[in-house]
Amino acid sequence: MQQLKKRMHNTLITIAGLVVLTTSAFAFAGEKPSFAPKVPHPENGTTECVEPEDEMKKNHMNYILHQRDKTMHEGIRTKTYSLKECINCHVPENSEARFGDDKHFCSSCHNFTGVSIDCFQCHMDRPMEGKATKGKNPHGAEATPTAIKATISKYLADTSKTVQDTKDAGNE
C-alpha cells in the first residue's frame, strides 16, 4: 500500500512537470505551437515563393524534379522552378552554411525530418559569385509558363489519384 502511494505520488509529479514544460514551450513559441523547425524567409526580403508556402512545403520536390527533366532533356531553362534559383534566392551570397548545417536553408528542414537528399553532391549549395538574387520577389515579373504549370498540376493530380487508388485497393 505504502509503495502504491509512493508510485502514484511520483506519477503525479511527473505529469505536473510535463504540464509546466509544455505550457512554457507553447508560451515561448507564440500563438502557433509547433515543434517543426522555423524555415526562414530569404535574407533579401523576399516573402513570397513561386507558389504558396504550403504548396511549396508539400510539393517543392515535384516542381524541381519536373523542371530537372525539362532542362536536362529539352533544354528548357525557365527560372521559376529551377533548383539554381531556389539557391540563388534562399541562400545568401558568401554564406558560410553548407548543406548539412542546420543554418543552410534546405537542411534546416531536411535535417529535422530526416529526409536525405543527394542534390548537393553535384549541385552548388550556395549561389555563384554575383548570382545571388538581390531584389524582392524576383519571380513576380516572370510569368509562370502555363504549359509547364498545367503539366505539373496534372502530374500532381495523377500522383494523388494513384495514392488513393493504392489505398482503396489495399482496403478491399
Added chain:
Amino acid sequence: MSNSDVNISRRSFVEKSATAAAALTIAPGMFLHTVAEAKPADQAVTSAVRWGMLIDTAKCASGCTACVSACNTENGIASHGRPRTDQQWIRKVTLRDKQTKHEISLPMLCQHCETPPCVDVCPTGASFKRDDGIVLVDRHICIGCRYCMMACPYKARSFAHETVDNTVDYQPRGKGTVESCTMCVHRVDEGGTPACVEACSEAEHGAMIFGDIKDPDSEISKELIKHGGKQIRADLGLNTGVRYRGI
C-alpha cells in the same frame, strides 16, 4: 505535355526561324546570326537544328592547349594530379605519319554522333541525345557503370572517381558518374558558343567553327559545303557532328 502543345511550339519556332532567315538575307552578319540561333528559355530544343563543329587541323597549332584550358575553366574540371584517371572532356592529340613524318595536331572531344554507341549501350537511359544533336549524360540517372566509356570509339568520356568540390552552378558534376563534352549546352541554349571554340578564336588560331549544320546559311555549313569535313572513324557510320579538315 500533349501533342498539340508540341506542335504549337514547333510551328512558332519554325515561324521565328523563317523571320530570322529573312533578316539574314537582308544583312548577313555575325550578330544577326547569333540572334537567329538563340532560343526562348521556355521552348524545347527541336531537331530543326543540329549543332556541330568543324575543326581545321591546318590552323590548329601544335602545343597550343587554349581549348583544353578554356573547357576546364568553364566546366570547373580540376586535375587531381593523376593524369590517368583525371576527367577530361577535350584533349589535344598529335598524329604522325610514319612515312612522311608529317605531324598534325587536333583537339579530340565527344563527336556528338547521330547514332551514338554510348546511348545504345546505356542501361538506364542516362546517356542520351537531345533533339538538337547534343549527346549528354543525365547524371541524375547515371549509375556509373561506365559501359558508355567502353562503347565510345573516341575515348571521349571520363568517370568522376573523386568528390568534385569546385562545381559551377550551370554544370553540376559529381563523383560516381560519367561525364563528357556537353558542347557547352548551357551557353548554346542561350545562343552562345562553346568555350573551346571561343578560346581558339581568342588565341587567333580560328581552327574551330561551331554552328547549326542543318542551316545552309550558317558559317559551318558554308565551310562544309565548300571544303568538306571528314569524320574520324567514318567507317563506323556514326555520322558525327564534329568534323575535321586536313586529316
